[in-house]
Amino acid sequence: MAQCTEAVYLHDASLRTLTTEVVSCQSISSLSEIEKCLAKSLSPEDSAIVMRQTILYPRGGGQPSDTGTLALEDQEPTFTVLLVRKAQDGRILHFGKPVTTDTIFVEGQRVIQNVDGDRRDYHSRLHTGGHIVGLAMELLFPDMKKVKANHAPGEACMEYEGLLYNEQKPLIQAKVDELVKQDLPILISWVEDGSDLEGRGKNREGPIRVASIGGLDQNPCGGTHVDRTSLAGPITIRKVSRQKGISRVSYEVPEKK
Ligand SMILES: [Zn+2]
Structure with missing residues (x-):
């Protein structure tokens, strides 16, 4: 084998x-x-x-x-x-x-x-930026379910079931800025079973790698991260858009730091 x-x-x-x-x-x-x-x-x-x-x-x-x-x-x-x-x-x-x-x-x-370190660092900032946008959304709209995430350059976004409007963009930007400013650590841990992850660890075989922003959230994740929220930012919320009942929050992080 x-x-x-x-x-x-x-x-x-x-x-x-x-x-x-x-x-x-x-x-x-x-x-x-x-x-x-x-x-x-x-x-x-x-x-x-x-x-x-x-x-x-x-x-x-x-x-x-x-x-x-x-x-x-x-x-x-x-x-x-x-x-x-x-x-x-x-x-x-x-x-x-x-x-x-x-x-x-x-x-x-x-x-x-x-x-290629520059490319990896950019991808780690984009990926960590996705976690930060995700936590901001969780804090602002706890009932909206995340359905998809994309952390590719030029396409980075998080998608949610339900409707968000452009008027909510400044609110999301302010919460994201606050999390970046707080300089929270990105914590990585491993758990044996996913039952404590509020359904997010379902159908995954353990041990499961979990990423958390300062202990405020728990996300099963196999990606690469920067060590602290300040290292991912500043994060720009580019656009809030809607299609067929799904809302998309597009974001960008600096390509170079
Ligand atoms: Zn991650």
Whole structure:
């Protein structure tokens, strides 16, 4: 049975480099049909690499994947990671292209992973910004049910059942600003079962990773965060819009800090 990739980013999202070992390296054309679909934007000759561990975040929970490089020890990077995706069996696939055509990694080889830090930091701010908007909404409109979240650049938003109007935008902005100013810590914990998470941990196998803003909320989450609310902001509520009974709160955070 295939071995799960150890997702190091879940335990330490601050790591930007890690030495680990290659488990497999193959062309996208030799993957199963399901796994080929994970990298539709790349060419069949590009590669899919699995390593024992990874610090590169695979797309998930509304947060886009990391990009980065792989290098052999004491050498310049020889592989560009363009996409990271989680397979159904728990392996994490690193899709990309060799820098020079003759780079082929083999099983057991030691490799050094590097994450594109600016992109990761921006994604962590956007993702944490989503939690902050979510908490502001929970405090202001406790009866509105969250239905969707997107933390991608240019598209970041939280969606809720029920109707919100533009007049409520300043109210949401003020609550978000208050949470950022309070500089609350983002707390990560692990729980064995999700029954204490008010239905949010349903259908998840434990242990479940939970993110909380200063102990004020509890959200099952596998994404990467900044350490404090002030590091995500200033958050701009761009727009409040409605469609078919669903309201969308769009937001943005600084791309650079
Ligand atoms: Zn999160």
